Amino acid sequence: MTATLEAAAPSPAGEIPSFTVTLRIRRFNPEVSEEATWEDFTVEAHGTDRILDALHKIKWDEDGSLTFRRSCAHGVCGSDAMRINGRNRLACKTLLKDVNPDKPITVEPIKGLPVVKDLVVDMEPFFASYREIMPFLITSGNEPSKERYQSPEDRAKFDDTTKCILCAACTSSCPVFWTDGQYFGPAAIVNAHRFIFDSRDEGGSQRLEILNDKEGVWRCRTTFNCTEACPRGIEVTKAIQEVKRAMITRAF
Amino acid sequence: MAHGTAAVAKVDSPRSPYARRKTTRGNYELYSWVFMRASGVVLLVLIFGHLFVNLMVGEGVHAIDFAFVGGKWSNPMWQVWDLLMLWLAMIHGTNGVRTIINDYATKDVTRGILKGLLFLAFTVVVVLGTLVIFTFDACPPDAPAELLASFCTA
Numbered sequence: 001m002t003a004t005l006e007a008a009a010p011s012p013a014g015e016i017p018s019f020t021v022t023l024r025i026r027r028f029n030p031e032v033s034e035e036a037t038w039e040d041f042t043v044e045a046h047g048t049d050r051i052l053d054a055l056h057k058i059k060w061d062e063d064g065s066l067t068f069r070r071s072c073a074h075g076v077c078g079s080d081a082m083r084i085n086g087r088n089r090l091a092c093k094t095l096l097k098d099v100n101p102d103k104p105i106t107v108e109p110i111k112g113l114p115v116v117k118d119l120v121v122d123m124e125p126f127f128a129s130y131r132e133i134m135p136f137l138i139t140s141g142n143e144p145s146k147e148r149y150q151s152p153e154d155r156a157k158f159d160d161t162t163k164c165i166l167c168a169a170c171t172s173s174c175p176v177f178w179t180d181g182q183y184f185g186p187a188a189i190v191n192a193h194r195f196i197f198d199s200r201d202e203g204g205s206q207r208l209e210i211l212n213d214k215e216g217v218w219r220c221r222t223t224f225n226c227t228e229a230c231p232r233g234i235e236v237t238k239a240i241q242e243v244k245r246a247m248i249t250r251a252f
Numbered sequence: 253m254a255h256g257t258a259a260v261a262k263v264d265s266p267r268s269p270y271a272r273r274k275t276t277r278g279n280y281e282l283y284s285w286v287f288m289r290a291s292g293v294v295l296l297v298l299i300f301g302h303l304f305v306n307l308m309v310g311e312g313v314h315a316i317d318f319a320f321v322g323g324k325w326s327n328p329m330w331q332v333w334d335l336l337m338l339w340l341a342m343i344h345g346t347n348g349v350r351t352i353i354n355d356y357a358t359k360d361v362t363r364g365i366l367k368g369l370l371f372l373a374f375t376v377v378v379v380l381g382t383l384v385i386f387t388f389d390a391c392p393p394d395a396p397a398e399l400l401a402s403f404c405t406a
Contacts, residue, residue: 187292
């Protein structure tokens with residue numbers, strides 16, 4: 001939009017109003033202090049702006065030291081999961097107008113993982129659990145000379161769990177994971193589900209064996225926090241229950 | 253990274269510290285999960301059957317006295333019923349509290365102490381309860397006859 005256009009029509013029909021919004025951000029810098037503190041920033045935001053846009057405004061115009069992760073900024077890469085108004089969401093998928101901009105909006109790093117700086121957490125424990133469930137196709141015998149066929153019905157069995165972007169919103173919303181970082185966590189189980197129920201994969205029983213651990217699926221208390229937190233709308237708790245059922249039918 | 257390591261010494265290196273303590277595979281947690289569901293269903297029948305017979309049949313709650321209990325425990329069916337109820341309820345409850353301790357106790361020592369107390373309480377209640385059910389004397393020799401079950405005089 002050009003300046004002349006704006007000057008000619010200060011409030012054209014259909015224009016989205018802008019407003020000021022306060023973001024209360026959890027700041028942590030281990031080089032300065034061991035304590036994390038809350039800091040308020042007030043920015044001018046557009047009606048269509050997301051939390052990420054407000055964070056950008058703060059970082060670019062007010063305080064360049066504000067640290068957070070983001071890559072694609074469009075809800076695909078899963079870099080910017082954070083706890084916004086007490087709920088895990090992607091900053092790039094949450095509109096300011098949807099989280100009550102009349103009050104200060106709290107933005108914290110996701111819980112249960114060590115904070116490195118401000119909103120950046122160490123994702124390594126999360127990825128370590130992910131690696132343990134062997135998130136790759138396991139087959140035996142010769143490589144087929146053409147693609148591995150699969151019926152649409154077989155594909156539909158694990159369709160939901162293919163949507164995971166590994167943002168850690170589910171795992172870091174899980175109260176079991178908060179107190180016990182050894183728990184595999186919803187995301188690892190979801191990604192195991194994606195292969196366990198894949199008709200082309202032959203490592204299902206190995207993966208079930210891994211998740212049969214004391215820290216595996218049996219620690220799930222079905223609080224549904226993960227299902228609520230998932231920015232991709234994956235029915236995480238349902239997937240975990242399906243893995244439990246597969247283990248029980250295998251054992252009896 | 254090398255130039256900044258001294259200043260950020262308090263931050264754990266992303267690659268090193270996280271490791272799963274040990275793999276504890278086995279079907280223990282699986283069986284305990286299934287047991288909770290199965291015993292829950294059975295307990296529902298046992299407990300509501302117990303409440304119905306004790307509180308609603310005949311004179312209801314007013315019928316309960318030493319003779320009533322003595323009469324019930326002279327019957328093998330009620331002995332088995334109460335024994336099953338005691339054991340299932342105790343194992344179900346103890347296992348439930350065990351999972352709660354696992355969820356909430358973060359330190360190994362706290363967890364150990366709490367579980368120790370839990371299993372001690374479990375053992376005392378189950379042993380004592382089982383002993384009472386099997387050794388209960390419905391007709392103590394020098395008790396007044398009107399307090400005892402009707403079959404004692406025979």
